[in-house]
Amino acid sequence: MSDLTGHVVAVTGGARGMGRAMVKEFLAEGAKVVAMDLSWDPTGFSGDNDNAFLSELQDRQEDVLISTVDISDATQVEKSYQATLEKFGTVDVLVNNAGLRQRNLFPPTGKITTLETEDSDWEKMFAVGVFGTLKVTRQFIKPMLEKQSGNIISVISGGAMHTALGGAYVAQRSSSREMPYQSAKAATMTMMFYLADEVQESNVAVNILIPGNARTTGYDEQNDARRAEGQTGNRPGRISMLPEHIVPITMFLANQDANTGLTGRCFDVPTWNMEHGLGGPEAWRDPDANRA
Numbered sequence: 001m002s003d004l005t006g007h008v009v010a011v012t013g014g015a016r017g018m019g020r021a022m023v024k025e026f027l028a029e030g031a032k033v034v035a036m037d038l039s040w041d042p043t044g045f046s047g048d049n050d051n052a053f054l055s056e057l058q059d060r061q062e063d064v065l066i067s068t069v070d071i072s073d074a075t076q077v078e079k080s081y082q083a084t085l086e087k088f089g090t091v092d093v094l095v096n097n098a099g100l101r102q103r104n105l106f107p108p109t110g111k112i113t114t115l116e117t118e119d120s121d122w123e124k125m126f127a128v129g130v131f132g133t134l135k136v137t138r139q140f141i142k143p144m145l146e147k148q149s150g151n152i153i154s155v156i157s158g159g160a161m162h163t164a165l166g167g168a169y170v171a172q173r174s175s176s177r178e179m180p181y182q183s184a185k186a187a188t189m190t191m192m193f194y195l196a197d198e199v200q201e202s203n204v205a206v207n208i209l210i211p212g213n214a215r216t217t218g219y220d221e222q223n224d225a226r227r228a229e230g231q232t233g234n235r236p237g238r239i240s241m242l243p244e245h246i247v248p249i250t251m252f253l254a255n256q257d258a259n260t261g262l263t264g265r266c267f268d269v270p271t272w273n274m275e276h277g278l279g280g281p282e283a284w285r286d287p288d289a290n291r292a
Helices: 017-030 051-058 075-090 119-129 131-141 141-148 181-202 219-228 245-252 269-275
Strands: 006-013 030-035 064-068 093-096 150-155 164-166 168-172 206-210 265-268
Touching: 006 017, 006 075, 006 245, 006 265, 017 245, 030 075, 051 064, 064 075, 093 131, 093 245, 119 131, 119 181, 131 141, 131 181, 141 150, 141 181, 150 181, 150 245, 181 206, 206 219, 206 245, 245 269, 265 269
Parallel strands: 006 030, 006 093, 030 064, 093 150, 150 206, 206 265
Antiparallel strands: 164 168
16 A cells, blocks of 8 residues: 655656656645656657646646656756755655666667667767756755655566676576666666665665566657567567556555665566566557557
8 A cells, every 4th residue: 555645756767658657646645746858848759748637737736747858867866956946955766767768879679789779879878867867866856865865666577688608697688688778777776776776775765677569659650660670579478568557556656755665776677566466568568459
């Protein structure tokens, strides 16, 4: 059971997909929400904005701060933080969900090898996924450190993980050809592991989530484009899940603190859902998703 009534929660990438699912549930739990996203600005990502959801949030102005922000821009992040303090006075929880997708850099049908990437690809990806996450964290953690209480949750990807095998470590999903996306996620994971230890004495919990194969913005577009090129849309055997599958563990972790709860952990979301009686990927299957 969660008790988030009156808590101030900042969610990056809050306009779409898993971020939107989180924003909706935090509001349902009685929290005040700062919904941060570049796509609130229709000039940000053409066609990605959802006016219906935006209107829904605008009807709840007492509980919501709609913040149009490019997290790679330090000035915009600081303005968003100051607006948060002016409206709500503090921050209790930060969810680092925003990131630049691989398909924002390359065609959805293509598999780009590491040697085929340009320096500029890595600079763009890391500007959002790593440095942007760091910029947001530096700002929004300040009230948590001051009051010795708070929570940070960051979303990465299973492709950033490694597996022990015969005394060595091997990449979990190296054949997916997702550079520099997975390198950015791996950097974020390592950063958050270190941060968790650094701020534990201030009673700020820091945890990491690896979501399952969620049907989010651009998911169908990517699979359709791949099928048109004669490729398999989704990877065989993978179930396209609703973005909401990440919500239960997010609510659970948002109630933790470093002294009495969990910190410095990286959770596989589908596994956590199964272990807590919430069903596996099949239970969260998106009925409208295109199959492989």
